[in-house]
Amino acid sequence: MLKKKKQALTTRQSVTTAKIKRLAKKALKNKPKWKPAKGYKYLKDLKLGSLFETQSGTRGVLIDNSISAKVIVTDVKCAEEDRDYYLGKHIFAAHTEVKEIT
Secondary structure, eight states: OHHHHHHHHHHHHHHHHHHHHHHHHHHHHSOOOOOOOTTOEEGGGSOTTOEEEOTTSOEEEEEEESSEEEEEEEEOOSOGGGHHHHSEEEEEETTOEEEEEO
């Protein structure tokens, strides 16, 4: 009786593995297309030299736009003793949602 249970489990596992592989392949093929929130853009969609503001109040200028975006942070909402760290040149993700300041 133990042998039958082992066989049934083995068969069930192989079917489950095949189904999982098929579902994973289908999911990777049919990816959703993500969009930024209403009124926002991704950093990668801005022109070089554009001013921007994040949801947290960080303001900056986009200076390079490739896989990651290089920015100069000009203003940030934080404690006064931490301002020196946050101001200046930083690297943000290119998919960071920002509002373009005109």
